[in-house]
Amino acid sequence: MKLMLHVAPGIVRYPLIASVILETSALVNIERASIDAVSGEIVLEVPSEKCTEVKEAFERRGVRVVPLEIPVIRDENECVHCGACISICPTATFRFEDWLLVADSGKCIQCGACVVGCPQRALKLVLK
Amino acid sequence: MDPVVQEKSLSEINERIRDGSARVVTAEEMPNLVQELGTAGAVREVDVVTTGTFGAMCSSGVFLNLGHSDPPIKILRARLNKVEAYGGIAAVDLFLGATQPSQDQGIEYGGAHVIEDLVAGKQIDVEAEGAGTDCYPQMELETALRLDDFNQATMVNPRNAYQRYNAATNSSDRTLHTYMGTLLPRCGNIHYSGAGVLSPLSNDPNLDYIGVGTRIFLAGAKGYVIGSGTQHNPQNNFSTLMVTGDLKKMSTKFLRAATFHKYGPSLYLGIGIPIPVLNETVARNTAVRDRDITVPVIDYGIPRRDRPSLKIVSYEDLKSGLIDLNGKEVPASSLSSFHVAREVAKNLKEMVEKGEFLLSQAVEPLSRIGNSRPMKQTKESPNVGDVMSRDVVTVGEDIHVEKAAKLIVSGSFDHLPVVSKDGRLIGIITAWDISKAVASGKPARISEIMTKRVYSAMLDEPIELAARTLDTHSISALPVVDRDNKVIGMITSNHLSRLLARRQ
Numbered sequence: 001m002k003l004m005l006h007v008a009p010g011i012v013r014y015p016l017i018a019s020v021i022l023e024t025s026a027l028v029n030i031e032r033a034s035i036d037a038v039s040g041e042i043v044l045e046v047p048s049e050k051c052t053e054v055k056e057a058f059e060r061r062g063v064r065v066v067p068l069e070i071p072v073i074r075d076e077n078e079c080v081h082c083g084a085c086i087s088i089c090p091t092a093t094f095r096f097e098d099w100l101l102v103a104d105s106g107k108c109i110q111c112g113a114c115v116v117g118c119p120q121r122a123l124k125l126v127l128k
Numbered sequence: 129m130d131p132v133v134q135e136k137s138l139s140e141i142n143e144r145i146r147d148g149s150a151r152v153v154t155a156e157e158m159p160n161l162v163q164e165l166g167t168a169g170a171v172r173e174v175d176v177v178t179t180g181t182f183g184a185m186c187s188s189g190v191f192l193n194l195g196h197s198d199p200p201i202k203i204l205r206a207r208l209n210k211v212e213a214y215g216g217i218a219a220v221d222l223f224l225g226a227t228q229p230s231q232d233q234g235i236e237y238g239g240a241h242v243i244e245d246l247v248a249g250k251q252i253d254v255e256a257e258g259a260g261t262d263c264y265p266q267m268e269l270e271t272a273l274r275l276d277d278f279n280q281a282t283m284v285n286p287r288n289a290y291q292r293y294n295a296a297t298n299s300s301d302r303t304l305h306t307y308m309g310t311l312l313p314r315c316g317n318i319h320y321s322g323a324g325v326l327s328p329l330s331n332d333p334n335l336d337y338i339g340v341g342t343r344i345f346l347a348g349a350k351g352y353v354i355g356s357g358t359q360h361n362p363q364n365n366f367s368t369l370m371v372t373g374d375l376k377k378m379s380t381k382f383l384r385a386a387t388f389h390k391y392g393p394s395l396y397l398g399i400g401i402p403i404p405v406l407n408e409t410v411a412r413n414t415a416v417r418d419r420d421i422t423v424p425v426i427d428y429g430i431p432r433r434d435r436p437s438l439k440i441v442s443y444e445d446l447k448s449g450l451i452d453l454n455g456k457e458v459p460a461s462s463l464s465s466f467h468v469a470r471e472v473a474k475n476l477k478e479m480v481e482k483g484e485f486l487l488s489q490a491v492e493p494l495s496r497i498g499n500s501r502p503m504k505q506t507k508e509s510p511n512v513g514d515v516m517s518r519d520v521v522t523v524g525e526d527i528h529v530e531k532a533a534k535l536i537v538s539g540s541f542d543h544l545p546v547v548s549k550d551g552r553l554i555g556i557i558t559a560w561d562i563s564k565a566v567a568s569g570k571p572a573r574i575s576e577i578m579t580k581r582v583y584s585a586m587l588d589e590p591i592e593l594a595a596r597t598l599d600t601h602s603i604s605a606l607p608v609v610d611r612d613n614k615v616i617g618m619i620t621s622n623h624l625s626r627l628l629a630r631r632q
Contacts, residue, residue, distance in 0.1 A: 088461075
């Protein structure tokens with residue numbers, strides 16, 4: 001399960017992830033992180049059995065946590081099943097099944113590479 | 129007894145199409161049939177093989193006739209939904225090219241999008257400026273038109289349906305946005321285009337059937353081959369077609385506008401050609417498989433016309449989704465759609481089976497020899513070696529910041545390339561790096577403060593490329609290196625601006 005963390009100004013300098021890992025002993029994987037001087041947006045992969053615990057631990061620390069259930073949506077009317085999104089996705093979200101494009105949304109880390117890489121502009125990130 | 133030569137005439141095949149008895153298969157089904165029945169058996173059993181392709185065909189456009197206004201106008205310049213169309217043809221004829229960007233939305237909406245909107249039945253805004261003559265006094269005009277409102281909307285595409293297309297990768301260390309899509313750094317992916325087994329021209333590689341006047345499926349309409357396409361290069365199996373068709377009869381199922389990020393608009397088109405199985409040669413050619421069609425994987429990391437090929441691969445390799453490049457498994461995916469290519473071939477198959485699509489005898493064969501020569505460039509553009517300064521001062525990585533500062537001051541330049549003991553480029557420091565080190569109060573060795581990811585230029589590189597490197601990375605100087613990465617000069621934004629000033 002992937003969690004999107006929105007880290008507010010004021011706490012972005014604290015070792016939030018490290019302290020949550022120590023508290024929950026969850027084997028989290030940082031899939032994407034964009035942090036600037038005042039805020040941060042981090043995508044974590046968390047084992048599903050630890051998901052609620054990790055989510056609550058972050059929330060106690062003031063982090064807004066959004067589970068990424070459907071991180072990327074594909075417009076069926078626009079998609080022509082070309083496959084331009086397949087090889088540019090760092091987490092192999094897309095694949096062909098008998099030359100029809102299939103998305104395994106659970107793998108998406110919202111990096112956005114496919115959104116600009118799609119020639120038909122058929123992909124959009126679900127922003128929360 | 130002599131072996132029976134299996135041959136049929138085109139009129140026999142058309143007769144069967146008319147009476148609904150023609151046996152039609154797609155080019156995807158044909159290879160196994162030929163394997164099973166042999167070429168002679170396939171000629172007996174199959175009358176027509178339908179092909180199909182659906183991909184980006186940039187070299188496409190539409191002639192539009194607007195009809196005459198009152199008072200009449202001789203259009204000089206015209207914009208359709210803010211996309212400029214060429215008006216230098218008579219009074220109210222326009223040519224709208226697929227890759228023309230719009231004035232308001234840039235490459236996100238271009239000529240291809242106007243064409244798709246027209247086919248989708250949408251109304252488009254037309255703005256025109258007139259020449260103002262005695263016979264055409266109107267100077268300006270605004271109107272809104274749908275596809276039906278044009279007298280004619282005739283698609284004429286100079287170069288479509290490439291027989292096969294080079295695959296693309298990128299060995300450089302930054303992401304490239306190209307007409308072959310997003311190419312990740314350090315050969316992170318491969319993109320390819322073309323339908324392989326279904327490709328019309330790969331099923332008639334010697335142009336035995338496809339010729340001038342051949343009736344084709346063009347985006348849902350019946351179209352025709354006008355002749356060989358631009359850059360037609362049959363000697364190297366890169367044949368192309370110039371085609372035409374009536375836009376009013378096309379369908380958005382097979383005509384889609386696209387935008388390649390940071391590149392431009394393009395038009396995805398579905399093209400299919402039915403090939404009559406007249407003899408065993410045709411049967412053999414239409415039995416082509418993905419594994420028989422090979423293309424080079426070209427390195428777009430080299431921004432020159434003659435980009436190196438890293439490997440020869442087949443469409444079977446490409447469609448597997450993984451290509452081994454120097455021991456690394458690289459994900460490969462297509463930009464064209466095999467799914468829609470199949471739809472084209474299937475649609476065409478149904479049209480032929482129902483007697484709605486007859487095959488045609490070419491008026492003239494297409495040329496077996498083509499031209500895809502490089503451009504003759506008459507205006508010499510200088511290379512980096514012509515404008516760089518050769519008296520470049522380099523330093524070793526173990527000198528101190530203070531010494532580097534003195535060198536910069538005495539030499540009156542801003543950049544010091546740092547080289548290894550054998551003279552190879554390993555870093556660069558600028559006056560700014562030194563100021564920063566001094567300001568932080570930690571005088572250090574050069575190796576601690578230098579930029580290690582250093583961009584450089586080659587002696588024989590056109591200055592346009594060096595200028596683009598400077599611009600892309602927001603830097604002001606590039607060390608010039610030889611093939612061994614040894615520093616032989618320096619090119620700066622000053623050199624380039626001086627050159628520009630002299631030209632003007």
